[in-house]
Amino acid sequence: MEKIYEVAILGVGARGGDTYGRLINTHAKDKFKIVALCDMRKERLQRFATEFGVDSSACFTDEEEFFKQKRADVLIIATQDQDHYAHAMKAFECGYDIMLEKPITDNREECENLLSAQKKYGKKALVCHVLRYAPAFLKAKELLDAGSIGRLVAVTMLEQVAYWHQAHSYVRGNWRNQNVTAPMILAKSCHDLDLLQYYAGAKCRSVSSVGDLAYFNSQNAPEGAANRCTECKYINDCPYSAKRIYVDRWLKVKNEDIWPYNILVEPPITKEKLEKAIKDGQYGRCVFACDNNVVDHQITQMTFENGVKATLTMTGFTANSGRKIIFHGTTGELELNEEVDSLFVKKYGAEQVKVDFNIDNHQGYGHGGGDYYLIKNLYDMIEGRASSVTSLDASIESHLMGISAEESRLNGGKLINVHKSL
Numbered sequence: 001m002e003k004i005y006e007v008a009i010l011g012v013g014a015r016g017g018d019t020y021g022r023l024i025n026t027h028a029k030d031k032f033k034i035v036a037l038c039d040m041r042k043e044r045l046q047r048f049a050t051e052f053g054v055d056s057s058a059c060f061t062d063e064e065e066f067f068k069q070k071r072a073d074v075l076i077i078a079t080q081d082q083d084h085y086a087h088a089m090k091a092f093e094c095g096y097d098i099m100l101e102k103p104i105t106d107n108r109e110e111c112e113n114l115l116s117a118q119k120k121y122g123k124k125a126l127v128c129h130v131l132r133y134a135p136a137f138l139k140a141k142e143l144l145d146a147g148s149i150g151r152l153v154a155v156t157m158l159e160q161v162a163y164w165h166q167a168h169s170y171v172r173g174n175w176r177n178q179n180v181t182a183p184m185i186l187a188k189s190c191h192d193l194d195l196l197q198y199y200a201g202a203k204c205r206s207v208s209s210v211g212d213l214a215y216f217n218s219q220n221a222p223e224g225a226a227n228r229c230t231e232c233k234y235i236n237d238c239p240y241s242a243k244r245i246y247v248d249r250w251l252k253v254k255n256e257d258i259w260p261y262n263i264l265v266e267p268p269i270t271k272e273k274l275e276k277a278i279k280d281g282q283y284g285r286c287v288f289a290c291d292n293n294v295v296d297h298q299i300t301q302m303t304f305e306n307g308v309k310a311t312l313t314m315t316g317f318t319a320n321s322g323r324k325i326i327f328h329g330t331t332g333e334l335e336l337n338e339e340v341d342s343l344f345v346k347k348y349g350a351e352q353v354k355v356d357f358n359i360d361n362h363q364g365y366g367h368g369g370g371d372y373y374l375i376k377n378l379y380d381m382i383e384g385r386a387s388s389v390t391s392l393d394a395s396i397e398s399h400l401m402g403i404s405a406e407e408s409r410l411n412g413g414k415l416i417n418v419h420k421s422l
Contacts, residue, residue: 005382008036008072008096010063010087012048014259015101015128016078023375025052031379036071038063043266063087070094074382077101080174081182085110088125092117097124099378103186104395106403111396118392126378126388127395129194133377134370136343137195139357140327140336144199148345149329155199155310158324159192160339164249166296166316167240168260171216172283176292184294185209185409186402189314192323193405194390194398199327202306203397203419209405210413211298215317221288229286230279240287242278250274300405 007024009016017039024032036058039045049059060066067090075096077087085105091098104127105111118125131137144152161170169175175187185193197204226232229242236243250261250269257267264283265273278284297315304310322339332347343355380386388394404416 002031003383004030005032005074005379006035006072007032007074007076008038008066009034009076009078010038010066010091011077011079011101012037012039012044013078014263016076017044017048018257018259018262019371020076020078020099020375021048021052023371027372028375028379032074032375036060036066038066047266067094070096073097074099074378080180081187082180085114088114089117092121092123095121095123097382099126099128099374100392101128102190102395102399103182103402104392104399106182106186106399106406108400108403111399111403114392115396124381124388125392126374126381127390127392128374129191129390129395129398130370130374131191131195132198132370132390133373135357135373136336136338136341137370139343139355140325140334141199143334143343143345143355144327144329148332149327149334149347150331152199152201152308152327152329154308154328155196156326156328157192157196157310157312159189159312159314160318160321160323161188161314161316162318162321163239163316164245165260165321167216167245167287168263168283170294170296170316171240171287171290171292172242172285173263176290176294178294181294183402183406185211185298185300185314185405186399187294189298189300189312190398190402192312192314193401194395195325196302196310196312197304197398197401200302200304200306200308200310202304202308204401204404205303205305205419206415206417207300207302207401207404207408208413208415209298209300209408211295211314211409213293213295215296216287216290216292218288221286225286225288227286227289228279228284230275230284232286242284243275246278246283247271247274295409298405298409300408302401 009021024034034052034054037045037049037054038060040061042061045059075091076099078101079087081103088100175181181187222234225234229235235241256269261269264277300312302310320339325336327334335344344352346352381388400418404418408414408416
């Protein structure tokens with residue numbers, strides 16, 4: 001019988017509670033047991049304590065109290081971006097192996113400090129770059145390594161944030177203001193940077209990046225628009241209307257506990273709860289009257305040490321979400337479209353071939369199955385059967401790319417060497 005490891009979760013929000021906690025509690029009870037929780041929101045803490053069977057004595061709203069002793073074998077850190085570094089450092093000091101939400105930091109020195117702390121305390125770390133575990137993205141890597149399009153020369157990636165997701169997370173939501181969160185190139189596109197480095201198969205030598213906040217500000221508010229959607233004459237017409245994004249869209253699914261609606265209200269979700277939330281809460285603000293300052297589009301160019309080039313376009317101005325990636329090789333192209341779950345090999349001078357892969361999302365868990373397989377890899381890593389493909393060391397590489405991209409953007413697209421002295 002395999003060993004069952006005890007797990008503590010710091011931050012039981014959309015990722016820590018709704019995703020990782022439920023995955024463990026539903027699909028990995030033979031491998032993990034959740035024994036402690038910490039979150040400042042009492043109602044959410046109590047709800048997940050009941051669902052996961054965690055005793056009230058092991059539930060904490062005060063992180064200082066939580067960190068007074070080691071409470072499990074593994075700590076899942078799913079707090080806000082600006083807290084990841086400090087929480088990871090405390091976790092290593094306490095003796096935890098960790099699973100750490102990204103981005104881990106937007107500071108070069110902190111990257112070095114984390115690697116030093118991991119080495120000092122001898123602990124294992126997995127960073128939640130979940131797309132590295134998703135079947136479609138793994139299949140693309142397999143095809144590249146097999147030479148299906150010859151030698152890889154360049155990669156073109158489009159990260160479709162989607163208009164409503166941009167409004168939800170990066171205009172009204174927790175990732176809207178760079179004073180309290182990481183730059184959007186890390187907050188949203190750390191997945192993409194990690195994948196590009198993974199596919200290129202080499203460290204990144206240099207980056208340049210441009211982008212800004214082009215639309216979601218007061219100058220672009222329609223004439224006569226109110227500061228809150230429920231008080232606005234455009235409530236039924238504006239594509240960014242909170243009523244349209246939250247109430248009208250939810251009425252089509254009527255799921256009692258589903259993202260993003262469960263960010264606004266505690267389940268069970270109802271029309272009445274959502275209406276009250278957009279009337280009174282932060283998600284009911286006009287998108288042209290928020291305190292947001294992160295970009296709504298950014299284009300980044302990268303050159304890797306083996307000569308591979310890549311471009312990443314991240315934009316909130318898309319109808320749908322999902323990445324579109326074209327791999328340009330010497331004998332063909334590989335095209336991955338996450339929006340429609342397709343993968344094609346296009347050999348030059350031949351008919352394109354659709355490639356099959358397992359797109360099972362495992363009962364609704366997201367990122368093309370990546371969330372599910374991340375938890376499986378966590379167990380294998382702790383057991384010593386496999387090293388994490390998204391180790392702290394590997395993740396630092398893509399974080400340095402993001403830090404350099406933001407430095408470039410703030411300097412008008414200046415070319416930045418990624419591996420300058422930390």
